[in-house]
Amino acid sequence: MPLNANDRAIAGFTMAGHALVHWFETSIPIFLVVWLTEFDVGVALFGIVVALGYAPFGLGALPGGILADRYGTKRLVLVCLAGMSLSFLVLAAANSIYAIAAGLILWGVAASVYHPAGLALISTGVEDRGTVFAWHGIAGNAGIALGPFVAATLLIFLEWSVVAAVLTVPGILAIGYGLSAEFDPTAAVADDANAGPDEALSLSEIVGNTRTLFASAFAIVFVLVTFEGLYYRGTLTYLPEILHGLSAMDGLALPAGLEGIEPADYIYVGLLVVGMAGQYAGGKLTSRVTPARGLTGIFVVLAALGLAFVPVTATGVGLVPIVVLCGVLGFFLFAIQPFYQNAVALYTPPDARGLSYGYTYLAEFGVGSVSIALGGVVLGQLSQTAFFAMIAAFAGIGGLLAGALLVSGDRFVTGDGTLEANADD
Structure with a gap:
């Protein structure tokens, strides 16, 4: 059975968000190779710097979920997209390892809220949850595969700082799409009086x-x-x-140019x-x-x-x-x-x-x-x-x-x- 209009709108919005989280995530290791040469520091130090960016990605999921329940899922996804795009603009302007660390930490914090917010939106707003979860996952895999591929390809022709800036373009477009998208985030649980965001959420309620x-x-x-x-x-x-x-893998012939x-x-x-x-x-x-x-x-x-x-x-x-x-x-x-x-x-x-x-x-x-x-x-x-x-x-x-x-x-x-x-x- 085809998705209804509300399901399609939520699917498009969350698929864009999921793809972009992993688009940015998997491009970072490609930049790492360039940064090691550009800034002439040891791999151990840069490994710590990159870890500082990835750590909030997981650790921030819990507060991200709390914020989604309080302020609403769509709002949190839009904040995520804006924060990730801003973080790569910070990377594009970076001229030191400290600026890169700041950009990566900002990315990790912004990206951490996506999964609890996006999946909560699907679970409360979508009637055909299984189908939308499937397309949502496919979009994430597309981002996982395309992020490093596009970054590596662009680095052949452009400076890494320019590539970092170019990678923000889909994020900016997704923000525009999200602002114009209209859907009911609680359509699948419309009969539940507590389904929407709780502006009065307290610590005791969280506990x-x-x-x-x-x-x-x-x-x-x-x-x-x-x-x-x-x-x-x-x-x-x-x-x-x-x-x-x-x-x-040894001696495996590849086509010319590869x-x-x-x-x-x-x-x-x-x-x-x-x-x-x-x-x-x-x-x-x-x-x-x-x-x-x-x-x-x-x-x-x-x-x-x-x-x-x-x-x-x-x-x-x-x-x-x-x-x-x-x-x-x-x-x-x-x-x-x-x-x-x-x-x-x-x-x-x-x-x-x-x-x-x-x-x-x-x-x-x-x-x-x-x-x-x-x-x-x-x-x-x-x-x-x-x-x-x-x-x-x-x-x-x-x-x-x-x-x-x-x-x-x-x-x-x-x-x-x-x-x-x-x-x-």
Whole structure:
């Protein structure tokens, strides 16, 4: 069934926001290569500077969710777009490492509010939530793939400061589109008197909503999203480096003019592109498969894929098995996201939806980033086999938690401590 007008308007607005968050996010490592030469400082120091930008991206999700519940989701998404665009203009004007640090921190703070605000908007405003979650995820994957591609291509012809400024153009256009877009942000929960933003939200209400959430099945969702984040961040951070070191990549002929590009990079980008299909399939399946059942099944597949990388990367197999395995991984790594996004919408009350997604993305991007440090230690001190075993264990634990969610049913605890069913609004 086609989306109604309100669903289409929210879909277009949130898809633009999601694509741009990841457009900016994944272009930063491309600039890092240039900055290391431009400013002649050590990679360790610049690594800290870049980390200062990425850290608020995850840590700011929780306050972003609180602000979304208080001031409204559309307003927060527009602030996010404006802040990210401004941050890259700061980078464009930067003439020192300190100015770059300021620009990156501004980006991280601005970007952190998107996921809780954007997903809360979809969950309360969209009737066909599964379809819009799918298209929303596809837009995010498009941003992930296009950000570094466009940045790297423009850097061939332009100075990095000019490229940083050019990358803000889609953000500025998206702000104009968002200001003109009209939709009802609470259309899907119109019968709930508490569905809209709460201008009188107090600290005690935030604490009360938090207690309500974590005294319910949402506590299981939070922990399983943490393990999904550990799997996601660890895999996507270190897989490119692992692929670069495989013997199958050696001597692979590339078309004329592309000799300087690593084949492993094409495989990695291909994984992200396949992820778009995974996002769409996962989103459509959420209307047919319960979140708990879908999460359980996909976690099992992800655990098996993690273990499958051990023989594929250790035995010197050909290029085809590597490409196929990466493609399957890309599909399921992103197919799981609409299921946990829908699980949050199912297991939480509408008036705490922004807070719920704030906690969710604190788990996904904040706590989940711990696997970057863990992966570095395991790869440096142990082996790739140990790394993939760790990754598979993350998925295995997530699968057990999803199984527990499947048993618990769709119930949440209300503010007065009583249990009541939460309908799939």
